[in-house]
Amino acid sequence: MSETITYREAITRAMADEMESDDSVCLFGEDVGAAGGVFKATEGLYERFGARRVRDTPISEQAIIGTAIGAAAMGLRPLAEIMFADFAAVCFDGIANQLAKYRYMTGGQVSLPVTIRLANGAGSGFGAQHSQPVENWFLNHPGLKIVVPATPADAYALLRAAVRDPDPVLYFEHKSLFNVKGELRDSAPPAELGKAEIVRPGSAVTLVATQLMRHRAVEAADLLAAEDISVEVIDPRTLVPFDEATVFASVERTNRLVVAQEASAAGSWGATLVSRVVAERFESLDAPAAIVGGDEAPIAYAAPLEDLWLPSAERIADTVRRTVAY
Amino acid sequence: MSETITYREAITRAMADEMESDDSVCLFGEDVGAAGGVFKATEGLYERFGARRVRDTPISEQAIIGTAIGAAAMGLRPLAEIMFADFAAVCFDGIANQLAKYRYMTGGQVSLPVTIRLANGAGSGFGAQHSQPVENWFLNHPGLKIVVPATPADAYALLRAAVRDPDPVLYFEHKSLFNVKGELRDSAPPAELGKAEIVRPGSAVTLVATQLMRHRAVEAADLLAAEDISVEVIDPRTLVPFDEATVFASVERTNRLVVAQEASAAGSWGATLVSRVVAERFESLDAPAAIVGGDEAPIAYAAPLEDLWLPSAERIADTVRRTVAY
Amino acid sequence: MPAAPPPVPLEEQLEWLRAMHEIRSFEDECHRMFAQGLVRGSTHLCQGQEAVVVGACRALRDGDTMTCTYRGHGAVLAKGAPLDRSFGEILGKANGLCGGKGGSMHLTDVGVGALGSFAVIGGHLPIACGTAFASQYRGTDEVSLCFFGDGSTNIGAFHEAMNLAAIWRLPVIFVCENNLYGEYSPIAATTPIENLVDRADSYAMAKAQIDGNDAAVVHRTVLEAAGRARAGDGPTFIEALTYRHKGHSRSDPATYRPAGELEAWLERDPILLLERTLAEAGVAREQLDGLRAECEQRVADALARAKEWDAPAPEARLEDVYA
Amino acid sequence: MPAAPPPVPLEEQLEWLRAMHEIRSFEDECHRMFAQGLVRGSTHLCQGQEAVVVGACRALRDGDTMTCTYRGHGAVLAKGAPLDRSFGEILGKANGLCGGKGGSMHLTDVGVGALGSFAVIGGHLPIACGTAFASQYRGTDEVSLCFFGDGSTNIGAFHEAMNLAAIWRLPVIFVCENNLYGEYSPIAATTPIENLVDRADSYAMAKAQIDGNDAAVVHRTVLEAAGRARAGDGPTFIEALTYRHKGHSRSDPATYRPAGELEAWLERDPILLLERTLAEAGVAREQLDGLRAECEQRVADALARAKEWDAPAPEARLEDVYA
Numbered sequence A, B: 001m002s003e004t005i006t007y008r009e010a011i012t013r014a015m016a017d018e019m020e021s022d023d024s025v026c027l028f029g030e031d032v033g034a035a036g037g038v039f040k041a042t043e044g045l046y047e048r049f050g051a052r053r054v055r056d057t058p059i060s061e062q063a064i065i066g067t068a069i070g071a072a073a074m075g076l077r078p079l080a081e082i083m084f085a086d087f088a089a090v091c092f093d094g095i096a097n098q099l100a101k102y103r104y105m106t107g108g109q110v111s112l113p114v115t116i117r118l119a120n121g122a123g124s125g126f127g128a129q130h131s132q133p134v135e136n137w138f139l140n141h142p143g144l145k146i147v148v149p150a151t152p153a154d155a156y157a158l159l160r161a162a163v164r165d166p167d168p169v170l171y172f173e174h175k176s177l178f179n180v181k182g183e184l185r186d187s188a189p190p191a192e193l194g195k196a197e198i199v200r201p202g203s204a205v206t207l208v209a210t211q212l213m214r215h216r217a218v219e220a221a222d223l224l225a226a227e228d229i230s231v232e233v234i235d236p237r238t239l240v241p242f243d244e245a246t247v248f249a250s251v252e253r254t255n256r257l258v259v260a261q262e263a264s265a266a267g268s269w270g271a272t273l274v275s276r277v278v279a280e281r282f283e284s285l286d287a288p289a290a291i292v293g294g295d296e297a298p299i300a301y302a303a304p305l306e307d308l309w310l311p312s313a314e315r316i317a318d319t320v321r322r323t324v325a326y
Numbered sequence C, D: 001m002p003a004a005p006p007p008v009p010l011e012e013q014l015e016w017l018r019a020m021h022e023i024r025s026f027e028d029e030c031h032r033m034f035a036q037g038l039v040r041g042s043t044h045l046c047q048g049q050e051a052v053v054v055g056a057c058r059a060l061r062d063g064d065t066m067t068c069t070y071r072g073h074g075a076v077l078a079k080g081a082p083l084d085r086s087f088g089e090i091l092g093k094a095n096g097l098c099g100g101k102g103g104s105m106h107l108t109d110v111g112v113g114a115l116g117s118f119a120v121i122g123g124h125l126p127i128a129c130g131t132a133f134a135s136q137y138r139g140t141d142e143v144s145l146c147f148f149g150d151g152s153t154n155i156g157a158f159h160e161a162m163n164l165a166a167i168w169r170l171p172v173i174f175v176c177e178n179n180l181y182g183e184y185s186p187i188a189a190t191t192p193i194e195n196l197v198d199r200a201d202s203y204a205m206a207k208a209q210i211d212g213n214d215a216a217v218v219h220r221t222v223l224e225a226a227g228r229a230r231a232g233d234g235p236t237f238i239e240a241l242t243y244r245h246k247g248h249s250r251s252d253p254a255t256y257r258p259a260g261e262l263e264a265w266l267e268r269d270p271i272l273l274l275e276r277t278l279a280e281a282g283v284a285r286e287q288l289d290g291l292r293a294e295c296e297q298r299v300a301d302a303l304a305r306a307k308e309w310d311a312p313a314p315e316a317r318l319e320d321v322y323a
């Protein structure tokens, strides 16, 4: 049996199920309590689990992250909400220098099962300081895991996995996907971090995409199917750990790689993946691996500009066409 | 005429010369005044330019960066020191969300000629929170320029260029290079940002490296010369803007690319460069482009572990050998 | 405190009222636009807080600078930004203040000293120190006015900016608009002290807690603070007690407010208060009503103009990244 | 304040003295090692501040946690870390507290409640809130003790941690070791108020400014704070006035200190003060000298042992990144 729910509902349910099954799971952030969160993703949790387990914080992201770290070091499994992912910048030290390194610096004396939820990405007209695809900020910080769900089913299974994971996990919720609907199987188990999904099998080119871009990649694949171009769409679902094996195997079959990502290319996971495929499957590539991404510019407010900044299904399809025609 | 000076002295002199020639250049940071800076890079400037132009700040990096932004918006050319580059994490919002986007968000109403000096990199036994190659943290933030000098001459010419540049510049000073000596021509002019240097011409492989790794790349090239492997070593000197033309032209000649960098690969400039070469010069590559970098781990304190983390000339040479033998 | 300054001439107070009317009606128009979904994203309105921004900005001189938050429409208009180009920015038009790149949360008009609206809490307080530093460095007597909210006093950047401004004796005026809420949280739920103004004591900074709905009080207080700043006597922290009539943002019905709270504050609506003062000073009811109608018309016309403007050209998104 | 607690038994005070001697001599050995260049990187010593860490840690119970800074050798030893493995860590040995991965700035011994030494200013204050949150959440009465310096009170994380601890009434004890300097800057050069302890008022937090060189005073004050914390009455901010005898770090000769300052403080050396108290209480000079000699010997032996240990295996650098 399964049920149709939204990405937002899947996130709320995952938190509820983990809090239900483990008293050491607690939730805090700005207005996550009675208000149910700015994106309404924590709605009902305060009523259900009470003020001890669900707490509003002051506007103090450094305190939020530090509290999560200390609590985790003592054995709790905190769910910390950072609202707009862009605000990771004000607690960057806590995430990058403390959370990511604390276990390592102490020779493994502490485990830090912290899950940080962040609302990610562009497409909603929030302007340059509330729209960034922030996942790339953390790629060069070993010690963190990075989860980027695109569907309600993944949002649910990956969030439960993140909470249970013994390591720090940055869990990105894409703002443009909160209302996307999908099927969720009853009593769906937690996912395994580091397992990609072949969203749509194909033979001519491997198209890797996450979050909002995954959906546009599928749209692009539909467009191209009409042109008899068979596209294999892969969603890695987690950037750290990254399921290279699935992508490598696909490229061995298709001999072509396109990455569709929201962010600009410099310092991105897409560029990293291309460099890995080139290093490990050079001979498999019959065409230049290509990245479709945002412009090397901040995200503008005006709808037409923001829409141009974000790769569209058409832009993705064009790059695939060029790669296949190469 | 020229003179032999250290990397540290070159930095100090560049600041002195710019402050001498332009009263709008001011300098502030923690203990940069009478104390001459934790790395002694500002020695003598307080005595020479006085308390108005050279100021100690509290331990408040967010205030330091914000002050630089506001001052620059009003037409000053602040030189802000962030001491260990790792501390960019505590003022990350100021750099990534404010400094990088302020001009763009206002439709070009402000120019921000801010130069932020940061002591970068590993090799000195400072441990996980004082040793990181931080330049990669800022690649996915359009609006910033990134300068990574490796020699006294470059340190001097690029710092003067950074101060004169109308845009925000992150200027990374490598801690392991402060005492490196080199020639500085009298009245050497400011450099142009975005111009790579072919450190050593070669024909078999293009080896791109910056800062400490540039020196080890040259060492590696020497080792390999003895084996009749001709290595072209290129130092991009600035990561943003990046002189792709020089690297592309070299790869067209050598048909092979190796990047030697201090940082781990994920989200790094090296991975970005590889993805660009693959996109633009795919047919030129006769072997997989390779990255020699730090392990995907924080930087350990113990000398033998830190030394293993950092790519050595020997490790660089091995990768070049494999790439050439491919 | 120095002797009370001479009373503000009626004409000047009428000009304040005009500015407050324009802001009120500008915000009401924004409310409608967003409610109708004519605009994407979010907006943060300041109905009820007009006396703070108008009273404060009118105490400034040309050359002084002002920085504010995402709830900055009123502050930017009070500093002198044109109505039509402000609407244009919120509508994402090429002729908007920022060419459509900033939007509601980032209204900026450097030409009038409205140096920027910043949307990450606390981010602009250190920047306000920087503009003040520039005047101090150059030896001019310009001051830097910085608006922010009650909830913003709990973020790190607030502490660092206050401390630096105090130790460097920077000519900054920090104006905390205490509207009782940070998003949906009453300030008391996130802050252990009652009078935020007392946080100035951590920095030995001059302070004042005032009625933010009384434009004359705000004006006088900021004038004094500016005097200190220009004289080299350093920064001031002002807590202006006020209230936002609407929710936090477009999506907030503000159901968390206790019954009667809004109604009580509506009786202290800063516009009503100023109208009453002026009426008592002998200004005719007709003139006041006329002024209001005239302002609403001017705002409606500005919006109509702005709606006609073109969207930015596609290439514009790649411009202004670097100088 | 409750009635003064019963006087601390002599044996216990002698144990404090032992701990202080061991820390002093541990730091002196470190000073030599770094001066001789036997160790890479930097180190930050705490000679002169022993009474703060020993007095405070002795007021704790098993289960209580402690976090501190890069100047943390004394705090970690006071909390119970073994001398040899602490040396081992600083020497980068496999058998060091952190397997050689942390180093001088990150000494950690979770087993004894020394939860970590953190090297980015302010970074651990919010973490101390988190360990306190865990006890509150579980309903245990464990407290979280957090050491940091005077200069650290100017960074944002300090403000956020203090505010959160106060509004959530967390069982945390913030101990600011005011040793007059942040690096090479006298605190007065970077901070506009004289008594840092007064910053507690911004959070309505209990506070105490004390003589940090008097172990008994520190002990009593922390005991009271811990009592409040265990009773659910929330955090306390303690400013302990003390002095570091050496420079900021290995490379600092501390030439910026006014003439006579060090000498004056040496007369208030916390070890001398405690020895005097004990002598006055009747402990024989010989016993005191014997204790000192014995401690120095124990430290020397520990160092000798640590020097013999192996360096970490190369693979170790890839371990402990993830669980």
Ligand SMILES: Cc1ncc(C[n+]2csc(CCOP(=O)(O)OP(=O)(O)O)c2C)c(N)n1
Binding pocket: A030, A059, A061, A083, A087, A090, C071, C119, C120, C121, C122, C148, C149, C150, C151, C152, C153, C179, C181, C182, C183, C248
């Ligand atoms: C660093 C950061 N955290 C959280 C937010 C989300 N946020 C936007 S407005 C706001 C409330 C601010 O309250 P206050 O300072 O009182 O200003 P007001 O909105 O009442 O004018 C919050 C938490 C943000 N923009 N930046």
Ligand SMILES: Cc1ncc(C[n+]2csc(CCOP(=O)(O)OP(=O)(O)O)c2C)c(N)n1
Binding pocket: B030, B059, B061, B083, B087, B090, D071, D119, D120, D121, D122, D148, D149, D150, D151, D152, D153, D179, D181, D182, D183, D248
């Ligand atoms: C965020 C940050 N900025 C700067 C530094 C460099 N730094 C190390 S110690 C220190 C001085 C700290 O002074 P204080 O808090 O008084 O502690 P003390 O060293 O006196 O024990 C500074 C500025 C740092 N480690 N972290």
Ligand SMILES: [Mg+2]
Binding pocket: C149, C150, C151, C177, C178, C179, C180, C181, C182, C183
């Ligand atoms: Mg408010």
Ligand SMILES: [Mg+2]
Binding pocket: D149, D150, D151, D177, D178, D179, D180, D181, D182, D183
């Ligand atoms: Mg100190």
